[in-house]
Amino acid sequence: MDDQTPSGNQKRRTVLKAAAAVGALQVAAPFIIKARGEVPVRFGLDNPLTGTYAELGKNERVGCELAIEQINAKGGVLGRPAELLVEDSTSADTGTAVQKARKLISRDKVNFLLGNVNSAMALAMGQVANELKTLLIVTGGHTDAVTGTDCHWNVFRVCNTTRMETNSVSKLLFEKYGKKWFFITPDYAFGHTLQQGFEASLKKFGGTEVGAALTPLGTSDYSSYLIKAEAAKPDVIIFLTAGNDAVNSLKQAVQFGLNKRFHIAGAQQELEVLEGLPPEARIGTWVFEWYWRQKNVPHLDEFVAAIKKKAGRVPTARHWFGYVATWTAALVANQEKTLDSVKLAKALEGFKLPPEIALMPDTPFYRAGDHQLMPNLYVGHAVSQGPVPDDYFHVDSVVKGVDVALPVAETGCKIKWS
Template sequence: MKKLSPESRRHRRLVLKVAAAAGIAQVGAPFVIKARGEVPIRFGLDDPLTGTYAELGKNEQMGCEYAIDQLNAHGGILGRPVQLIVEDSTSADTGAAVQKARKLIARDKVDFLLGNVNSAMALAIGQVSNEMKTLHIVTGGHTDAVTGTDCHWNVFRVCNTTRMETNSVSKVLFDRYGKKWFFITPDYAFGHTLQTGFEASLKKFGGTEAGAALAPLGTTDYSSYLIKAQAANPDVILFLTAGQDAVNSLKQAVQFGLEKRFHIAGAQQELEVLEGLPPDARIGTWVFEWYWDQPNVAHVPDFVSGIQKKAGRVPTARHWFGYVAVNSIALVANQEKTLDAVKLARALEGFKLPPEVGLMPDAPFYRAGNHQLMPDLYVGHAVSHGSKPDDLFHVDRLVKGIDAALPVEQTGCHIKWA
């Protein structure tokens, strides 16, 4: 055999090392592919992407996506990647929302369900998720029954109840602006329970209901309702509308000059609505469920910066709802080392959100008796222009959710476990 030179021997050793490395890569590759191809943990979002509540639904989706981006960057849930599957529930077709919920659970095999902005849809898809034993977090449907008379073991809610919102602001309105109130109310579950909450406050304080006008969801012309409100001559006109309905009703109220004669107010208000209004229509006393400008609250600047990079705007309460919903499930799943719906639901009872998820002065927690999140509520007034861009609300006081909520025994909730 021909004797190799030292240089040839070095070259041969290099070739053998490369070949060995290639062999290892061929053996190792299937394991890498298998890890990357791990079946993802799926969240299904059933929310409005069209119609009156489209912007609110899209911002909840963005909050979910931001949470999932962060989870996947840090190992996912139980070491598996996380995926979001989104369906447009529409803003007003409850039948469509129910069909989408069934599709997400039965065909898309989602592990968890999220949604809806529309209260009637939140109730309806809560029945579906309960029937199909799927853990479900309601992101933005506020009607009391979700965590009250229609509560389920598998359903939790991030946003406030309507009674929490009315209780947090009613006394301020009564003491400062008068005891005679008129309601402009969207004619479905959300509006009905908001009005009921305010009526309960009026009765408690000894006030008077001057009247009410029920407006269908998606109303564009509010003139007949505004004329009726004006004729009633109240101290306060309460606008219980939301989404694009709130933009239309408040804009037209200012065109009628009602703000010059009556105090304009309501319960739930949103940054999306204030941004959609001309500056002279950014008026009134309201409740925000989360606000982006919170000096000295840890982790809020990081969340604001993250959403700005992803969405090109400051976050709203709707971004926060989506972010909290995904993280609530992820946190308890990683804590309990399971995806079992019953075990996770039990773990969520009393669960307190960490500061980087809660993003408010007092740590929000899920109340065990009815699965309702207990956050802070931000009571204040709208401003035409703030000291910073997008700063269109001045927080006058914070109210703890547990102080605004009805006691569990008064909600009508009686949870029956699977």
């Protein structure tokens, strides 16, 4: 892959080149002159830029862009400039995501593939990348199968599995708020595996599932599902929606007054969602995968400042996902001094994130058996407004990923090396 030459259609998509980092590289002028004549190392991001998950996808892109800028400022990858090519997978058309993945790998000759927010798309991209022997770092697709039953030697994942998320919060919900749960579940891979994770916890604790409503992706009117939830008289209504669907469902739940009669909760929650809600709808118990306000975390302030400068806002977990995925590929390539996918995949087994990339307590690492990142998870509750602007989540406890992840033997992952 080192011999690749640039394709001729780069004007139709977002491209970040080493030239964009010239200002940051003034102290390394000899590298700049050399780099201008080098074939770039290409990172291809296949992520939703339109539809329900557009904001999440765009924030992951910003994280990737920041990483590319920093990578180039530090000398690039193998002494060559790094370049980001971005394609819109859409939020709901898996066929488009597959087409874009093939385009990025086969025509644009990317060295690394990144994405996707949508779990079904992440699974499909894993199959394509495996077929074409390209390293894929999944940014934000959570369904367990990505690093479970559908795992591949070339696929690694930054965001948590759905089981890690449900395991981190289930016992708290059961002990503090009650044992009868109703689920509002998006009808695709992500929602299904989240619900299955919670159901496993209910079975373990001796609780009861009093009902569930499967909701299409992109639903705007949740009234019929909320009426069904109310009629079931649960102790807890578990919302598994994400993106714009989470905003719509939670906003309408408060309009119905359900929060006054039942506890509202879920697993994965995101700052993008809480920002999109009116203050009175910032409620419930949730899990954050990364949060911008943490105490005594090295390099965190620099990252927050860099995202603010670049995007005009505080960073979210999605910024962090894109940032970590991009840096992961660059770091391991520079460490191993190669772009060979098999060699890099083997080197990533057990690979630890340095503090300036981890941006959280402890040391996140990619587990050797299933290629799943083992970070911390942040369990807490939404607040209408915290002590500082843009602070809508209070962290009650920090849970280690290794403590809530299924053992590799129980994930269904059996990696076969090509």
